[in-house]
Amino acid sequence: MCENSEIRKLFPAIAENNGIIYFDNAASTQKPEIVLQKVAEYNRSGHANIHRGAYHWSVEATATYEMTRRKTAEFINAESPEQIVFTRGTTESINLIASSYGRSQIKEGDRIVVSLLEHHSNFVPWQQLALEKKAYLDFLNIDPAGNLIESEWDRVITPGVKLVAITMMSNVLGITTPIDKIIEKAHAVGAVVVVDAAQAIQHQKIDVRALDADFLAFSAHKCFGLTGTGVLYGKKELLESMPPYQFGGDMIEYVTKEKTTFAPLPEKFEAGTANIDGVIALSAAIDFIEEIGWGKIREIEQDLTGYAIQKMKMTDHVIIYGNPASMYEKGPVISFNIEGVHPHDVSSILDNVGIAVRSGHHCAQPLMKELAIQSAVRASFSIYNTKAEIDYFAEKLKEVRRWLGYGS
């Protein structure tokens, strides 16, 4: 009997698919029954478009949608629901900031700072904005263990920096960043901070007010929700000052032949028919997380991660990337390589025995370059994974090199 067998039962894809070990949770998590049920219930009991009809179904749908906005605001401790904009995902949230805030506020010669831990979706939008505006792009470097080099910050985050884009947790190394310190430094020079919470969201309580984050983005599919749904949080005065990102239905107030006035927050940023299914699923996913509790989530994940690292370190020819000063700063994401075997071969070989891990550059090519590797294998855990699965994984890791003709 495994320690979290009760939790496993709550996920049909886990409970009903014995034989598959899903270790790609950093890419996307499985969905609990309750999330699937809520979406089905909504569609069975009558779906309608929101914010438009005066009839019952539409009123109900609108109420659920707006209730989720309030719930999401509470989930990350935002002051008010209109600071929560529903998007397609982290990527769209960040592009919205870059397009709307970035294009209107960043000027030639300004400086933008990003870290080398970033996922492409919190890197490329800023690089492209800098190119467009003839602004400078500066970097927060990492040491060989994957930790941000704090001693450099006073040199990089200086007056003239207008925006800092930083992840809360690396999707490759699982390392969490000292986000509060970075925000403090950035604010001291008058820069706004865009926080990528795509990885952090499923592992820890996020409090945007305590962090004093200016913008924060995450995706529902990485915290037990559906794909195609994301959240953008922003400080009210920033969101209010920003021009719309897309134009169309839902985001307008009055339209004449000559001009248009725009709806207030948050509709101003929600053009077109919303992803109602996804938002309803997010509501259920938040309930689910709060039901399990952050303490329990953290405990299971830390336990699995520590156990996996210990097992992997005992396996010959395994190289693990990302070693924070303390395990407390490591989320359940482990990137590694097996000497002499390309990561792509490793993942095919593990797939052959029912273990799903990711291989490649993990949408973080600048980070891979820093680590002096082209690609890596990544195993990432969630609350439904078990030590027994890790034992099996560790056994199979030992066999990988034999497939390629090595003696051991």
Added chain:
Amino acid sequence: MDLSQIYTEVITEHNRSTHNRRSLPEVTHKEHGHNPSCGDDITLELDIKEDKIIDAAFTGTGCAISQASTSMMIDLIKGLSVTAAKEKTEAFLGMIKGQKTEAELEDVLEDAVILANIKNMPARVKCAVLAWHTLDEVLKKQLGQ
């Protein structure tokens, strides 16, 4: 599917063989091929004179399948006319698409027929065809296509 069908001795041998992994003294054609998704990256060097592939070699990095496929391809095309190499290219790509069977192609593709099983591993098809597509770029230009 049995993975051992693919990771057989031949692949292993080719992957570790160094005879085709080098730079040529005389290069008339150089072509770069890349699979962004898994990072397979090869540079193919050819010495083509009077319509004949005098010599061929490659440099690069990537998974066992991409590297083995490249090496096996080079063994097959060395000494051939451009037209004959083009025929092999079509045979190989046809095999991966499942249009021709291994048995039909055994004589044409020799060892490389073991890669026919890649069609059962959709995530790895790109690895197997990278070298052949890279070669095809050169051959098409050479044949004025």
